[in-house]
Amino acid sequence: MSLISKGLRNYTVLSSLTRDVCSKFLNRRMIATGTANTNAKSPKSTLKLSILGVGLGALVGTGYSIHQLNKPRGHILNEQTTIPMLNEIEIPKITPSKKIRTVGDQSGLKLTLYQYQTCPFCCKVRAFLDYYGISYDVIEVDPVLRQAIKWSPYKKVPILLAKVNEGYQPLNDSSMIISALSSYLQDSDKELHEVVKYYPYITFMGEGGVVKSEIMNRYFLMLDQRENSSRTVDEIKEERQWRKWTDSVLVHMLSPNVYRTREEALQAFSWFSDVGEWEQHFPAWERYLMIYVGAFAMWMIGKRLKKRHNLKDDVRQSLYDECNYFAKAVRLKGTPFMGGNEPNLADLAVYGVLNSIEGCYAFKDLLNNSNIKTWYYSMKDVVQNHRGSAFA
Numbered sequence: 001m002s003l004i005s006k007g008l009r010n011y012t013v014l015s016s017l018t019r020d021v022c023s024k025f026l027n028r029r030m031i032a033t034g035t036a037n038t039n040a041k042s043p044k045s046t047l048k049l050s051i052l053g054v055g056l057g058a059l060v061g062t063g064y065s066i067h068q069l070n071k072p073r074g075h076i077l078n079e080q081t082t083i084p085m086l087n088e089i090e091i092p093k094i095t096p097s098k099k100i101r102t103v104g105d106q107s108g109l110k111l112t113l114y115q116y117q118t119c120p121f122c123c124k125v126r127a128f129l130d131y132y133g134i135s136y137d138v139i140e141v142d143p144v145l146r147q148a149i150k151w152s153p154y155k156k157v158p159i160l161l162a163k164v165n166e167g168y169q170p171l172n173d174s175s176m177i178i179s180a181l182s183s184y185l186q187d188s189d190k191e192l193h194e195v196v197k198y199y200p201y202i203t204f205m206g207e208g209g210v211v212k213s214e215i216m217n218r219y220f221l222m223l224d225q226r227e228n229s230s231r232t233v234d235e236i237k238e239e240r241q242w243r244k245w246t247d248s249v250l251v252h253m254l255s256p257n258v259y260r261t262r263e264e265a266l267q268a269f270s271w272f273s274d275v276g277e278w279e280q281h282f283p284a285w286e287r288y289l290m291i292y293v294g295a296f297a298m299w300m301i302g303k304r305l306k307k308r309h310n311l312k313d314d315v316r317q318s319l320y321d322e323c324n325y326f327a328k329a330v331r332l333k334g335t336p337f338m339g340g341n342e343p344n345l346a347d348l349a350v351y352g353v354l355n356s357i358e359g360c361y362a363f364k365d366l367l368n369n370s371n372i373k374t375w376y377y378s379m380k381d382v383v384q385n386h387r388g389s390a391f392a
Ligand SMILES: N[C@@H](CCC(=O)N[C@@H](CS)C(=O)NCC(=O)O)C(=O)O
Pocket: 001, 002, 003, 004, 005, 006, 116, 119, 120, 121, 122, 143, 155, 156, 157, 158, 172, 173, 174, 175
């Protein structure tokens, strides 16, 4: 699901590629036809012309390459920019798909989550908000057209929009959202928009001249010595390490497993449609497009991702191995959670990511073939019952 729109866009690329190949083929035919129609030339002059053409081509090509190589390149396009605050007029009024309200929410936060229901990064954010008993509105974004986030220069979900005194503060990137909110909840002296300044983004030129943005410090909590004193430096580092592992390793196990076969991909998309209530939010043609084209595209992309992230031939085994790796680390602690008797942000991140595939065949297999089940259901219990509201 996370890659649906990418998948659909790849489709466009694929069809334009096909068009490209076709037009090249047609051009070649036209040239061939053209040659046949022109006056016949002697083989000698044709040879001379060809050599001249190749020579000229090589010269121009070399010159162009040298020019490209010597062209000054600005790798970093801007440094350290804070996500700007927006005013009322800049945010389109959209009726929330859902309003999640938790009795006794003391956070004082007014939040709207722009999301795809089964995107692992969005599930991570929801796991955090639900565990801490923070109320929020949900706006389900159409992964194909993404109209609901047109106002945002950041084009991914989740985006969390916080209503603050001065306007609306967007928070981008799941890990940044969680770190910023967690820091804010623990440090009552700072306003949310002040906390956001600790998570600037830089824009740089990535591979192939693609402009990319990176949120800085996203795994770091911004707390002073006083607030941090309840945990050791090692505990804080460990939490950070497992959060990074969730985003850089665990999450890459999902697509190749969920879209392992065409049937599994279709089953996954039907489940996405159910839990994302696509029937309510999108017209039938768009829903069917998302389900059928999405499932087919993701089945194809899943194979590529399997290679890119070095999953085993039996992709399930890679999923089991990674989950067992985490479960073993928890077991060695001798406590129910990585965070001890209460979950920490690492527990919430792993739970959120696995929760995003709960209705898929891969998830059933995972519970039956790995050691993650006990921890997973303990997490589900504390998240659903907002057990963290006491700490918020
Ligand atoms: N690092 C980001 C990754 C977010 C992300 O990749 N989200 C996907 C959906 S799961 C997305 O919006 N992709 C762009 C798209 O769908 O066009 C985070 O942790 O929030």
